Amino acid sequence: MANGREIDIELLFAGDRVAIARAISAAEDGRPGAEELLRQIFPKTGRAYRIGITGPPGAGKSTLTNMLGSLYRRQGLRVGIIAVDPTSPFTGGALLGDRVRMTDVETDDQVFIRSMASRGSLGGLSRTTIEAADILDAAGKDIVLMETVGVGQSELDIAGAADTTLVVLVPESGDSIQAMKAGLMEIADSFVLNKADRPGADQAVHSIHMILHIRGESTWAPSVVKTVAIQGEGIEDVAQEIAKHRLYLERSGEFDARRERRLRERIESLVRDRLHVDFWDAARRSLLKDRMPAVKRKELSPYDMAEQLVAHFHAH
Amino acid sequence: MANGREIDIELLFAGDRVAIARAISAAEDGRPGAEELLRQIFPKTGRAYRIGITGPPGAGKSTLTNMLGSLYRRQGLRVGIIAVDPTSPFTGGALLGDRVRMTDVETDDQVFIRSMASRGSLGGLSRTTIEAADILDAAGKDIVLMETVGVGQSELDIAGAADTTLVVLVPESGDSIQAMKAGLMEIADSFVLNKADRPGADQAVHSIHMILHIRGESTWAPSVVKTVAIQGEGIEDVAQEIAKHRLYLERSGEFDARRERRLRERIESLVRDRLHVDFWDAARRSLLKDRMPAVKRKELSPYDMAEQLVAHFHAH
Numbered sequence: 001m002a003n004g005r006e007i008d009i010e011l012l013f014a015g016d017r018v019a020i021a022r023a024i025s026a027a028e029d030g031r032p033g034a035e036e037l038l039r040q041i042f043p044k045t046g047r048a049y050r051i052g053i054t055g056p057p058g059a060g061k062s063t064l065t066n067m068l069g070s071l072y073r074r075q076g077l078r079v080g081i082i083a084v085d086p087t088s089p090f091t092g093g094a095l096l097g098d099r100v101r102m103t104d105v106e107t108d109d110q111v112f113i114r115s116m117a118s119r120g121s122l123g124g125l126s127r128t129t130i131e132a133a134d135i136l137d138a139a140g141k142d143i144v145l146m147e148t149v150g151v152g153q154s155e156l157d158i159a160g161a162a163d164t165t166l167v168v169l170v171p172e173s174g175d176s177i178q179a180m181k182a183g184l185m186e187i188a189d190s191f192v193l194n195k196a197d198r199p200g201a202d203q204a205v206h207s208i209h210m211i212l213h214i215r216g217e218s219t220w221a222p223s224v225v226k227t228v229a230i231q232g233e234g235i236e237d238v239a240q241e242i243a244k245h246r247l248y249l250e251r252s253g254e255f256d257a258r259r260e261r262r263l264r265e266r267i268e269s270l271v272r273d274r275l276h277v278d279f280w281d282a283a284r285r286s287l288l289k290d291r292m293p294a295v296k297r298k299e300l301s302p303y304d305m306a307e308q309l310v311a312h313f314h315a316h
Numbered sequence: 317m318a319n320g321r322e323i324d325i326e327l328l329f330a331g332d333r334v335a336i337a338r339a340i341s342a343a344e345d346g347r348p349g350a351e352e353l354l355r356q357i358f359p360k361t362g363r364a365y366r367i368g369i370t371g372p373p374g375a376g377k378s379t380l381t382n383m384l385g386s387l388y389r390r391q392g393l394r395v396g397i398i399a400v401d402p403t404s405p406f407t408g409g410a411l412l413g414d415r416v417r418m419t420d421v422e423t424d425d426q427v428f429i430r431s432m433a434s435r436g437s438l439g440g441l442s443r444t445t446i447e448a449a450d451i452l453d454a455a456g457k458d459i460v461l462m463e464t465v466g467v468g469q470s471e472l473d474i475a476g477a478a479d480t481t482l483v484v485l486v487p488e489s490g491d492s493i494q495a496m497k498a499g500l501m502e503i504a505d506s507f508v509l510n511k512a513d514r515p516g517a518d519q520a521v522h523s524i525h526m527i528l529h530i531r532g533e534s535t536w537a538p539s540v541v542k543t544v545a546i547q548g549e550g551i552e553d554v555a556q557e558i559a560k561h562r563l564y565l566e567r568s569g570e571f572d573a574r575r576e577r578r579l580r581e582r583i584e585s586l587v588r589d590r591l592h593v594d595f596w597d598a599a600r601r602s603l604l605k606d607r608m609p610a611v612k613r614k615e616l617s618p619y620d621m622a623e624q625l626v627a628h629f630h631a632h
Contacts, residue, residue, distance in 0.1 A: 035619055042617040056372070256612075263611050263618055267604065270622035275591050278626070288583065295579050296572075301358040302579055303351055306586035310594070 007033070009040055015078065015140045020112055023139075027131040028116065038131055041138035046259070048080070048137035051242060052162030053147045054187070059168040060194040063229040064238070065147045069111055071235055072143045080136030081113040084129055084148035084158065112136060127269065130161045130262075159187035161262060163255065164245045166238065168192045169208070171200035185211060188222050190241045196226035196234070220248055283316065284309055323349070325356055331394070331456045333428060339455075340430055343447040354447055357454035362575070364396070364453035367558060368478030369463045370503070375484040376510040379545040380554070381463045385427055387551050388459045396452030397429040400445055400464035400474065428452060443585065446477045475503035476581060479574065480561045482554065484508045485524070487516035501527060504538050506557045512542035512550070536564050599632065600625055 007026065011019040023041075026034040051068070053061050062083065069079045116128060133144045148158045159165040167188035191208050193201060205224050212222060225241050227234030249255035287309060294300040323342065328335040339357075342350040367384070369377050378399065385395045432444060449460045464474045475481040483504035507524050509517060521540045528538060541557055543550030565571035603625060610616040 039617045039619045042619075043614040046614065260608065260612060264604070264608065266618045267611070267621050267625070270618060271595065271625055272588070272592065274622060274626045275595060275629075276588070278630075279587065279591060288580070292576065292580065295583070296576060298359040298362065301355045302582045302586055303355045303358075305583050306590060309583070309587055310590045313591075314594075 007037060009037070012041070012135070012139055013044060017112060020080075020135060020139050021114070023135045024114055024132045027135065028128050034131075038134060041134060044138035045134045046137065048133070048141050048144045049164075049246060050133055050137075050144045050146065050162045052158045052165040052187075053145060053168060054158060054165065055168035055192075056170075059170050060229050061147050061168050064166075064168055064192060064194060064227065064235075065145050067229050067232055067235045068238060069143075069145055071239055073111060077142040078140055079111045080133075080139070080141035080144045081111065082129055082132050082136070082144065082146045083113070083115045084126075084146065112139075112141070126158065126161070129158060130266065133161060160265060163249060163258065164189045164242050166190050166192050166242070168194050169204065170195045171198045171204040189220065189245050190222050190238070191224040192234075192238055193224055193226045194229050197228045201226060219252060220245065220254075279309075279313055284312060287312060323353060325353070328357065328451070328455050329360060336396075336428055336451060336455050337430075339451045340448045343451065344432065344444050350447075354450060357450060360454035361450045362453065364449070364457045364460045365480075365562060366449055366453075366460045366462065366478045368474045368481040368503075369461060369484060370474060370481065371484035371508075372486075375486050376545050377463050377484050380482075380484055380508060380510060380543065380551075381461050383545050383548055383551045384554060385459075385461055387555055389427060393458040394456055395427045396449075396455070396457035396460045397427065398445055398448050398452070398460065398462045399429070399431045400442075400462065428455075428457070442474065442477070445474060446582065449477060477578060479565065479571065480505045480558050482506050482508050482558070484510050485520065486511045487514045487520040505536065505561050506538050506554070507540040508550075508554055509540055509542045510545050513544045517542060535568060536561070536570075595625075595629055600628060603628060 007022045008016075008019055012023055023034075023037060026037060053065050053068075055061055065081060065083070069081055072079050114132060116132065129146060129148075133146060136144050146158050146162060165187050167185075167190075169191060171193065193205055193208070195201075205226065208224050223241055225234055225237045227238060229235065246255075249258065288305070291300060291305060291308070295302060295305055323338050324332075324335055328339055339350075339353060342353060369381050369384075371377055381397060381399070385397055388395050430448060432448065445462060445464075449462060452460050462474050462478060481503050483501075483506075485507060487509065509521055509524070511517075521542065524540050539557055541550055541553045543554060545551065562571075565574065604621070607616060607621055607624070611618060611621055
């Protein structure tokens with residue numbers, strides 16, 4: 001089989017756990033067969049609803065993801081979870097994985113959970129996450145939950161890959177404002193104020209509403225849902241808000257628009273990768289190497305060097 | 317003048333504030349003359365020592381940056397500060413800027429402070445930050461402090477652009493571990509445990525040392541410096557640690573190696589941008605547009621579409 005001998009694509013379509021795990025590993029490691037596999041499963045993708053869950057460290061994203069997964073399972077849906085953990089390249093895995101807390105869904109063999117490590121490149125991470133979501137989608141999952149930690153590019157990428165994006169915040173002073181400054185406001189389809197039993201919860205909800213007001217009118221108005229995820233409080237409200245957003249997307253035509261945009265970005269990213277490989281062949285690598293001393297001596301600027309390299313590419 | 321009429325390069329080299337501000341704005345806006353300007357100033361760059369200051373939101377990075385800036389000023393050094401604020405694209409600026417607290421250095425006209433907004437692209441942000449650092453360098457600053465919020469790609473980029481990278485953490489439970497999981501460990505040349513007058517400070521220092529131990533032996537062993545930046549406590553220790561690291565870099569040859577790597581990455585990034593522009597001309601944009609319906613119907617995979625586009629590029 002062209003996709004790498006060990007992955008049986010029919011078993012994958014049937015939702016087989018081992019086949020799913022192998023397929024995701026192949027994608028994560030960028031194995032030669034992985035792209036052929038992704039090409040083969042592409043026609044089977046597009047069924048699963050993809051939910052992004054993001055927010056600052058310590059907001060309780062893992063617990064919320066756990067609880068949402070359990071809720072969907074009780075509704076008889078098949079659930080896949082991808083936890084994006086931009087963890088240390090030197091350990092190759094989480095030092096203290098959040099996943100150890102996810103006992104509820106982890107003992108449920110209809111839920112497939114996968115933690116992803118960044119291995120130094122968050123750009124690569126977002127690509128792998130999207131590929132893993134496609135694999136879970138093709139494997140028959142109804143819901144794919146994508147959880148990502150931090151405040152940075154990875155959130156924006158994950159938001160781009162999700163149908164509905166939840167931004168999880170906590171009442172602690174400053175946190176919500178910091179998160180908003182970091183650009184989380186734009187990507188939120190709904191806010192979850194977790195740990196809402198702590199002091200300052202109502203104040204935080206108020207702050208979010210204030211800033212939503214600044215953000216101005218739009219056809220979709222994000223709500224702020226209060227939860228105490230660790231106790232299961234408010235999880236149904238979150239699910240209801242997701243359902244409401246899904247209905248809005250479908251009725252407004254935004255659902256198709258988002259998915260088309262996602263495909264377009266995928267193509268652009270694949271083009272970028274291919275051009276990079278084509279460009280940095282032995283000839284151009286040695287051209288750069290030869291002229292680096294002049295760049296270091298400030299005789300040749302990086303701008304001129306880049307131009308010379310591109311000219312070489314077009315001439316050959 | 318080819319770099320855009322309004323910027324006098326001799327005034328810039330002389331450290332003129334208006335010339336610096338205009339040059340950074342030109343780079344930030346990606347104006348046509350900006351690249352020519354950057355090309356012209358390139359031979360004057362490389363003098364300034366570049367310090368990256370990063371860590372999770374709320375760690376007190378701005379205060380520390382402020383205090384470090386003041387300390388260097390008292391030593392008679394010329395200081396430039398770049399605050400990377402991946403802020404909301406819809407406001408085009410910080411909602412509640414950290415900068416309002418930076419009264420000490422802000423009233424000092426020998427210190428040039430610039431906040432940068434992300435405008436939606438963190439990739440673009442890191443490029444602009446490096447360009448701003450070059451401008452401050454060419455304008456005669458001895459020290460360029462680059463402060464960046466969040467936990468994500470932007471930190472990695474800024475660390476790549478700095479000679480010494482400080483990672484600022486606080487004693488709050490979990491925070492330090494979360495930060496380490498997010499890959500901040502690898503980029504830290506030195507740790508600053510700020511707000512060290514709060515409970516749990518010694519415990520946090522201990523945790524960091526533990527994880528440094530896991531990270532293993534290296535020729536440079538990052539230290540953990542305790543500060544209460546808001547009261548100015550420990551700032552001299554931080555400066556001393558930076559000086560120690562600088563000496564290490566210079567003696568080990570790592571200084572030149574880092575700077576060469578930085579130039580190389582700059583060239584690669586410029587090549588990527590140029591290829592992107594060359595690639596997405598009218599012909600390929602219309603090819604993609606024509607075939608998108610087939611991709612949406614799942615008849616053509618993104619992989620095949622990307623291949624067809626690249627083949628078209630190589631054939632023309």
